[in-house]
Amino acid sequence: MEGVHVKPVVPVLQRAVAHGRRLAEGRSGSPRAVDVLTALGCLGLMALDLPGLAAADNSLSGPVAALVLGAGCATLLVRRRTPWISYLAALLFIGWLHELTLIQFALYSVGRYRGRRAAVLATLAYIAFALLLFYGLPQWPAARAETLSGFLGLFVPIGVLAAAMGIAAYRHDLVGELTDRRAEAAVLRAVEQERTSVARDVHDFVGRELTLLTVRSEVLSMRARSTAYGPDFEELADTARRAHLVLNEIIVQRGGLSSTPGVDGLAALAQESGRAGSPVRLTMDRDAHGLSPLRQAAVYRVVQECLTNAAKHARGQTVDVSIAAQGPQLRIAVRNALAPRAPGRAPVSAGSGTASMAERVRSLGGTLTATRTADGYEVVATLPRG
CATH class of the missing domain: 3.30.565.10 (Histidine kinase-like ATPase, C-terminal domain)
Known part of the structure; x- marks a missing residue:
């Protein structure tokens, strides 16, 4: 379309964002680095349109156009918390500069960080806005030479594919987070089971000594019954029995693993x-x-x-x-x-x-x-x- 600045960005967007995500998250693990790479990738794609922008809009010279595009791409730096800022900037670029690159990054960001419902609403609003421009601004470059079917054939796939990629990434993130949570839960369960096993071992080993202490104390109390030390030995035997009962109540009644061998x-x-x-x-x-x-x-x-x-x-x-x-x-x-490494599934x-x-x-x-x-x-x- 004459005057509408758009690159075949959906594949480029996919490669740029995926590569940037792998590069930044895989090596540095910094979400900020991913956002910077995304903004630079978008700016690099739009920079190819600088000569066309200067020719189509006399109010923008080359340097001013570069500043405007840079400001629009800078909104991608906050796309995780407020992706709607990039979205609104992209709509402004469509109506003013006839630039369709930023909207693809913006729709992807909305789908990625706000989910399916937000992405669908954003895509529908984008298509409605484009139709408004088509019918309301006859001087708009896309409206001068194209039919409605040709117009929608360009705008609809751009929005739908970018939003769909964002939704897919959103679902992938959810699955990854769920996997991480399950792994953390498995580790916590293993640690708790090990603590239970340790407690069971404590019961077996300490309980054995308490039993011996109880028996010895009872024997000594019987031997010393007629002496002044008899009550002391009986009290010692009762204390050992109570300690053993408490140990049973705390550990045995909760269940647990069998004692670990030595x-x-x-x-x-x-x-x-x-x-x-x-x-x-x-x-x-x-x-x-x-x-x-x-x-x-x-x-x-x-x-x-x-x-x-x-x-x-x-x-x-x-x-x-x-x-x-x-x-x-x-x-x-x-x-x-x-x-x-043997072929087949990992253990x-x-x-x-x-x-x-x-x-x-x-x-x-x-x-x-x-x-x-x-x-x-x-x-x-x-x-x-x-």
């Missing part, structure tokens, strides 16, 4: 991993057997989760498990090479196992790091031995 169960765990296709080389200091039951359960839990991850992501690779005393600390190191993984075993280690005053090395994957945990 370091004695590592050999069976290694054999099970070998049968599953991930052989294990286990080296363990004798000092590990002197740890408290809770610390032994933490060691077992770390090794168990590492072997599970190795079975998922490094099947067939040998896993080296080292448990060694280093001064006041016990160091657990699990290493494995990464298996070549199912919620990504919450590392968080759960880290919670177990932190609850005992230790630390845990999981890093990818040059030749594989390594998990290192330290626990205080005392």
Whole structure:
């Protein structure tokens, strides 16, 4: 159409915005950088129209036209919070400068950040505004040489496609946010389950000692019944029984997982991993057997989760498990090479196992790091031995 400044921008818009989003969000993670790239892309497309604008509108010289276009593109910097500013500026550009580039970016932004309903309303209003110009301003360049069908054949696809792309991006963002929320919920559930497991282990190990204390106190109270110490031993036995009852009410009645094995169960765990296709080389200091039951359960839990991850992501690779005393600390190191990526679907993984075993280690005053090395994957945990 003579005098109407429009580029085949829908594909260009798609590529520019998608590339800008990947570039900025993928590398820098900054939404502001995405908006700057979008505004610059729009300005670059409209800058190609500067000679035509100066010829079609005598009120705009080249420098003034550049400033006006720059101001219009600057509205895209606030498109996330107020996309309607870009939309109104784009309508002004259509009526004044006959420029259709900004409206595509504006409709995309409305669909992307305000959803389907807003995008549909904005598109309908844009088409109605264009029809008003077509019928109300005969001097408008598009109205001088084109029929209504040709006019709508240009304006309607531009608006509909730009808005549809924005709506699709909006839905993609919703799906991504829902996926992130589900992943966060899975991690929180794993951490909560690990806390329940720790509590159950506390009940099993502490309850055993409370039972022994109760029995010993009752025996001593019977032996000292005729002495002045008899009531004291009876009170001690009653206190131990009440403590055990409270422990049962807090933990057992809530349900939970069965108690976690200690370091004695590592050999069976290694054999099970070998049968599953991930052989294990286990080296363990004798000092590990002197740890408290809770610390032994933490060691077992770390090794168990590492072997599970190795079975998922490094099947067939040998896993080296080292448990060694280093001064006041016990160091657990699990290493494995990464298996070549096999064709087919990736193994199912919620990504919450590392968080759960880290919670177990932190609850005992230790630390845990999981890093990818040059030749594989390594998990290192330290626990205080005392």
